Amino acid sequence: MSRLAALIARETTLAWGRGGGPLVALGFYAGVATFLPLAIGPQHDRLASIATGAAWVALALASLLSLERMFERDYEDGALDLLMLSPVPLELTCLVKCAGQWLATGAPLALGAPVAAIALGADPALSPLIFACALLGGIAFAFVGGIGAALSLGARRGGLLTAVIVLPLFVPPVIFGGGALANFAGGLPWTAGFAFLGAYAAAAVAFGPLAMAAACRNALS
Amino acid sequence: MHGPKNLPKSLDVRLISLLSIRGAAVRRGGRLLFEGVSLELAAGEACVLTGPNGSGKTSLLRAVAGLVRLEAGEVGFGGVDPADARGDLHLVGHADGLKAARTAREELTFWTRWGGGTDAAQREAAEALELVPLLDLEVRRLSAGQRRRLALARMLAAPRPLWLLDEPLSPLDARWREGFGAIMRRHLDGGGMILAAVHDPLPVATRSLELTA
Numbered sequence: 001m002s003r004l005a006a007l008i009a010r011e012t013t014l015a016w017g018r019g020g021g022p023l024v025a026l027g028f029y030a031g032v033a034t035f036l037p038l039a040i041g042p043q044h045d046r047l048a049s050i051a052t053g054a055a056w057v058a059l060a061l062a063s064l065l066s067l068e069r070m071f072e073r074d075y076e077d078g079a080l081d082l083l084m085l086s087p088v089p090l091e092l093t094c095l096v097k098c099a100g101q102w103l104a105t106g107a108p109l110a111l112g113a114p115v116a117a118i119a120l121g122a123d124p125a126l127s128p129l130i131f132a133c134a135l136l137g138g139i140a141f142a143f144v145g146g147i148g149a150a151l152s153l154g155a156r157r158g159g160l161l162t163a164v165i166v167l168p169l170f171v172p173p174v175i176f177g178g179g180a181l182a183n184f185a186g187g188l189p190w191t192a193g194f195a196f197l198g199a200y201a202a203a204a205v206a207f208g209p210l211a212m213a214a215a216c217r218n219a220l221s
Numbered sequence: 222m223h224g225p226k227n228l229p230k231s232l233d234v235r236l237i238s239l240l241s242i243r244g245a246a247v248r249r250g251g252r253l254l255f256e257g258v259s260l261e262l263a264a265g266e267a268c269v270l271t272g273p274n275g276s277g278k279t280s281l282l283r284a285v286a287g288l289v290r291l292e293a294g295e296v297g298f299g300g301v302d303p304a305d306a307r308g309d310l311h312l313v314g315h316a317d318g319l320k321a322a323r324t325a326r327e328e329l330t331f332w333t334r335w336g337g338g339t340d341a342a343q344r345e346a347a348e349a350l351e352l353v354p355l356l357d358l359e360v361r362r363l364s365a366g367q368r369r370r371l372a373l374a375r376m377l378a379a380p381r382p383l384w385l386l387d388e389p390l391s392p393l394d395a396r397w398r399e400g401f402g403a404i405m406r407r408h409l410d411g412g413g414m415i416l417a418a419v420h421d422p423l424p425v426a427t428r429s430l431e432l433t434a
Contacts, residue, residue, distance in 0.1 A: 006334035078316025081288055087308035221290045
């Protein structure tokens with residue numbers, strides 16, 4: 001247990017420091033959210049109708065930012081070798097790495113999501129659901145993103161490759177979460193979309209580490 | 222004389238006490254590095270791997286650690302499952318896994334916990350390698366030799382029977398080569414095993430195995 005506690009503390013501090021940490025991710029998030037109204041035009045109705053969707057897109061892009069170096073640094077400096085030389089299964093190590101990543105970037109971004117959506121004109125009554133969706137979506141982004149980060153180990157421009165691998169896998173949570181929010185705003189039943197989002201996040205937590213561990217072993221051998 | 226003050230007198234019987242490599246071959250990037258390499262190492266024994274650059278010394282160490290797949294042959298640990306044996310060995314190589322932006326103390330503490338060592342063992346390891354005055358420095362401020370001593374301290378902080386060392390002496394000065402020699406002797410006297418890839422001889426009695434390119 002003390003091994004895993006030490007690992008999650010290390011991963012969280014490393015993720016916090018990676019690429020400037022949650023403040024830079026939040027800044028990037030705010031930047032994308034500000035960019036959209038400038039590109040689309042200031043009509044309030046049009047903006048309000050895309051507000052929650054825009055917040056999702058910004059969240060997915062901001063999650064990508066710090067994903068790139070999640071395994072890459074440990075791979076380059078040899079720490080991944082030493083993490084493997086342990087009674088702890090590599091799958092569990094990968095799970096804890098993703099949890100650290102989510103704690104350092106996903107959770108702070110979830111706090112920022114309702115703020116960005118409201119700033120774009122979303123109904124403030126939506127904010128608890130936006131927060132809950134962003135929290136679950138962030139878990140899915142961290143665990144699915146970890147697969148991309150592990151698969152692109154050793155590749156040149158690994159960050160770009162990670163984005164190409166991972167963006168299609170970010171689509172389901174965006175659809176489920178966006179659907180739940182649109183239905184909620186329209187007074188329609190929204191729990192199904194939210195439940196699918198939760199299921200996707202749970203599946204990512206369950207299966208992601210298996211894929212990451214296999215990708216790490218393959219990169220090292 | 223430097224060296225660890227209190228290493229465990231004998232290692233736990235549950236741990237591996239035998240390393241046997243039989244007919245090992247490793248292929249890297251389509252090229253066969255070596256084949257038919259066999260070696261037995263019992264508790265208290267050390268062996269050095271010699272050979273020109275690119276002859277596969279590092280790959281053999283990594284294969285013993287289970288990080289590189291063998292093309293042929295096998296690595297055994299006296300009946301212990303190789304997956305369990307991974308928790309019983311230390312690997313110190315050029316890529317030392319230390320994060321430049323973290324302090325020596327943060328790194329030593331993490332790797333001690335990860336290796337299952339105690340706080341007391343960590344303190345003793347830091348004293349044995351004279352790292353105490355350096356602990357609050359970021360790893361990037363350490364010299365190559367100090368950094369290597371920090372990497373070696375991890376092995377004492379979380380004792381494991383088998384040490385796989387890749388050029389362990391190269392960044393160390395003469396005084397620390399001797400100091401680490403004393404540490405290695407203690408490890409062997411306590412029933413440990415050492416397999417090391419070297420260009421210069423180790424300051425402990427060893428057998429040697431030459432890999433030819």
